[in-house]
Amino acid sequence: MGSQMIKGIPKRKTREEILELSAPLFAQYGYDGVSMRDVAAVAGLTQAALYYYFSDKDQLYLDAVGCAFEEKMEPLKALFDGAGNPWDRLESFVFQFARLLAKEENFRRLIQWVLLDSDERRLQSLADQVFRDLFSALRHLAVEVAPGHDPQSFVISLIGLVIYPFETRSVRRFLPGYQRQHEDPEAIARHVVGLMRNGLGTNSEGKSQQTPGPGQTCGADVSAP
Amino acid sequence: MGSQMIKGIPKRKTREEILELSAPLFAQYGYDGVSMRDVAAVAGLTQAALYYYFSDKDQLYLDAVGCAFEEKMEPLKALFDGAGNPWDRLESFVFQFARLLAKEENFRRLIQWVLLDSDERRLQSLADQVFRDLFSALRHLAVEVAPGHDPQSFVISLIGLVIYPFETRSVRRFLPGYQRQHEDPEAIARHVVGLMRNGLGTNSEGKSQQTPGPGQTCGADVSAP
DNA sequence: GTCTATACGGAGATAGAC
């Protein structure tokens, strides 16, 4: 932080600030959907000025995503340090993660965009900078929690269960039976934890094959056809 | 099919054909990543000719996605007609769906793109044409299989569990512990069905809170740090 | 550091010949 600002001018429209302002844009519209002019507009400077801080659009995007991820995932990392009951730590992670996804929709969308990226270099770069640590930590936790299961499948299932309700929100809004409650992070987390522990059979009546019978097939809250 | 082709010229580069050829493009690169010129190139005609069949790019995209969805989901719909054991039907769906996703990567990516679309009109249109039927059918099946549970959460979890291994494949390739086996639709389907039935406790030892102890925390196949 | 100006290609869409 030596040669960054020459005079004492208070407007320090620094690199970091541009990243934080552009992240929501990329989250909403994706890499192709955001132009350098768009970024410049929200950052409050002209498009040409961006090239003072970033060599090209790719660099800006990569840094914005990496920065957002680091910032949002920071608090979650503490969960993996502490020892203690693995199940409890897993449960904490699920709840914290669900709350994070509910609160930071932009962050969640950024992940979605990354998963769809078809640029190999960007993908590799983001995998290294952004996903590797979290994924490894979760895998280790998985080994503790469920020693008999494949940790990879465990982790994918866990994350998928938490994320998917949010990922599908955009389209479920237009589908029958939509309720606000299905976006509640606490409810989602409880549901996921319950599913991971016991599956659908709430009380160990697993692998029963009998059908409930046609008389009670519509007992639950089916609010639309 | 009356006034479509005037002469007996065999080259019937009809509307449908353009849709089928453009779908893979949209699947790979998304709406913004595909130009009318790109579509024209794979369809074997010039960009201007596309406007004979489609009023604009939006229409082309919408029809391509709808068409692809109808085509790929057709075989799955039969599963919901037949009566019989709901669990068996659910299991069949999971296996068929997993096989479909494994075989038709383009189709899977199209779904992902739709979920990220930020155009309200497109979203609404696709929800109506594309997702509504399948979603309703699954919800009815959910009510039969697990009368005590919320069908909406049930369905989201089920689909998420099946789809997420495929959605994350692009980035998991670069992560430690990646194995081909994790993309096998049969393995994924078995895993999902098992999870839905019993959770992680394979034999009804649910909600046990004891830790496995530090001695065996690394017993599984951790192939990388 | 940030600006204005501009280069240059590619985007969607249309006009009109054949």
Next chain:
DNA sequence: GTCTATCTCCGTATAGAC
């Protein structure tokens, strides 16, 4: 039906003044 040609606007990126 499909073409060529073209319009207009927007994309990334650079040059050079201040």
